[in-house]
Amino acid sequence: MNDKQQSLILIVDDNPLNLQVLEHMLKRGGYKTVQLHNGQQAMDYFVQPKTYMKGEYQTARAQNSQPSMDFVQKKQPDLILLDIMMPGIDGIEVCRQFKKKESTRNIPVIFITALSGTDDKLKAFEAGGVDYMTKPFIPEEVLARINIHIELKRAMEQLKKMSVTDEMTGVFNRRWAYEILVKQIEIAKREGSSFIVCYVDIDHLKIINDTYGHAEGDILINTVVNSFKEVIRTSDYIFRMGGDEFLLLFPQAKLQESDNLIKRLRNKLCQQKINGFPIDFSFGFSQFRVGDTLSPDELIKMADSDMYDAKTKKKAILT
Numbered sequence: 001m002n003d004k005q006q007s008l009i010l011i012v013d014d015n016p017l018n019l020q021v022l023e024h025m026l027k028r029g030g031y032k033t034v035q036l037h038n039g040q041q042a043m044d045y046f047v048q049p050k051t052y053m054k055g056e057y058q059t060a061r062a063q064n065s066q067p068s069m070d071f072v073q074k075k076q077p078d079l080i081l082l083d084i085m086m087p088g089i090d091g092i093e094v095c096r097q098f099k100k101k102e103s104t105r106n107i108p109v110i111f112i113t114a115l116s117g118t119d120d121k122l123k124a125f126e127a128g129g130v131d132y133m134t135k136p137f138i139p140e141e142v143l144a145r146i147n148i149h150i151e152l153k154r155a156m157e158q159l160k161k162m163s164v165t166d167e168m169t170g171v172f173n174r175r176w177a178y179e180i181l182v183k184q185i186e187i188a189k190r191e192g193s194s195f196i197v198c199y200v201d202i203d204h205l206k207i208i209n210d211t212y213g214h215a216e217g218d219i220l221i222n223t224v225v226n227s228f229k230e231v232i233r234t235s236d237y238i239f240r241m242g243g244d245e246f247l248l249l250f251p252q253a254k255l256q257e258s259d260n261l262i263k264r265l266r267n268k269l270c271q272q273k274i275n276g277f278p279i280d281f282s283f284g285f286s287q288f289r290v291g292d293t294l295s296p297d298e299l300i301k302m303a304d305s306d307m308y309d310a311k312t313k314k315k316a317i318l319t
Contacts, residue, residue, distance in 0.1 A: 007031050007032065007078040007079070007150055008031070008032045008033070008034065008075055008076075008077045008078055009026050009031050009032070009033050009034075009077060009078065009079050009080070009081060009146065010033075010034050010036065010042070010045065010077040010079070010080045010081070011023065011026075011033055011034070011035050011036065011080075011081045012036045012037075012038070012039070012041070012042045012080065012081065012082045012083055012086070012091070012094070013035075013037070013081075013083040013086070013112065014037055014038050014083065014086045014087060015083070016037075018083070018112070018135070019035045019037070021137060022081060022112075022137065022142070023035060025137065025139045025142050025143065026142075026143075026146070028139075029143045029146070029147075031146070034077065038086050038087060038088055038089070039086050039088055039089030039090060039091065039093065039094040040088055040089055042080075042082070042089075042094050043089065043094060043097060046101075046103060046104055076103075076107070077107060078107070078150050078153065079107065079108050079109075079110065079146060079149055079150055079153070080098075080107055080108070080109045080110070081110050081112050081133075081146075082094060082095060082109050082110070082111055082112065082129075083111075083112050083113060084111055084112075084113040084115060084120065084124065085113060085114070085115070091111060091113070091124075092123055092124065092127045093127075095109050095111075095124075095127040095128050095129055096127050096128065098128070099127070099128035105128075106153070106156075107153075108130045108131075108149045108150075108152070108153055109128060109129045109130060110129065110130060110131040110132070110133060110145060110146070110149065111124040111129045111131070111132045111133070112133050112134075112135065112137075113132075113133075113134060113135065114134065114135045115134070130149055131145050131149060133145060163175075164176040164179075166240040168218060168221070168222070168240075169221060169222060169225045169240055171225060171229075171238040171239060171240050171246070172237060172238065172239045172240070173239065173240060174239060174240065174241045174242060176239065177237075177239035177241065177247050177249075177296075177300075178296050178297075180237055180239075180249065181197075181249070181296035181299065181300075182296055184249065184251060184288075185288060185294075185295075185296065187251070188288055188290075192290050193251075193252050193290070194252070194287060194288055194289045194290060195249065195250060195251045195252060195253065195287070195288050196249075196250040196253045196254075196255055196258045196285060196286075196287055196288075197247065197248070197249055197250075197285065197286045197287070197288070197299045197300065197302075197303045198247070198248040198249075198250070198258060198262060198283055198284070198285050198303060199241075199245070199246075199247055199283065199284050199285075199286075199300065199303035199304045199306070199307040200224075200228075200245065200246040200247070200248065200262075200281050200282070200283045200307070201244060201245050201246075201281060201282045201283070201307055201311060202220060202221060202224055202244035202245075202246075202280075202281045203277075203280040203281055203282065204220070204274075204277045204278075204280070205217050205220055205221065205243070205244040206244075207277070208220055208274060208275060208277060211275070212275050216274060216275060219274060220274050220279060221244065223269070223272070223274070223279055224246075224269065224279065224281060225238065225240075225246070227265055227268070227269055228246070228248065228265070231261060231264075231265055232248065232250075233250075235251050235252075236248065236249060236250050236251070236253075237249040241300075247300065247303070248262075255285060255287055258285065259285065262283050266280065266281060266283070269281075282307050282308075282310045282311035282314060283307050283310065284303050284304065284305065284306025284307030284308070284309065284310055285303055285306055286299045286300075286302035286303040286306065
């Protein structure tokens, strides 16, 4: 399956003929489509729970029944073709609303309309549209513009992914750790909840790098990281803080449960060896509780300090 076949285009137009023409063009171009007939349907599409069937806008609730096997769960569109002049909520207002919401603001919107005046084009761009096409449609132009904006969207997504992830392990990087912690603190304060931060330092990495080379050291790091990936919840986060140090974030978790989880994983990993060295790590915790005013930096430093104490005690036992 190529990239076009994986792309979904949302078409919003109150004219059934326009919908039919655009759907035909896009399907010939290898795209999937969902057709919506007005601005309200476009707004409703992004409100759960919704389904669509065979390219047509439908909702199970509107049918007053459970969705049948003909229905498929909606997915986030890669691009929106949006008519400007529609009854009720016009395209300009729909686009403005999309750009206000985090879940939809990054979906490119191309306006489609019979209007061709400069003022109309300016309003479209000011509302957040990335392009503008006038009727009647020229198939080659429609597909060319859509192709370019989907490619641009994917390039931006790839750049964003690269900016927040660690290249070697694929987990989030240090910069993103602070961003997520800021958001998690806001959520905890708003919901009156707590969360756990765990700081991890992998043992023996320097010795393995110096003695057997960085390729063996990379195996050690990825072995530990992959083990963490297998046991954490989908709501948890892993960040590489640098070298052999990692940060785990457990939203709405209890300290004792998190401690037990990490200890079980550590005991399991210690049974494996790399060049004679058992795979091991030291770890420490900090906790954000209801009413706390701790900053991300303070939470990290507390967990790091707790980890350092644990590492020191471990060395004392071994010597």
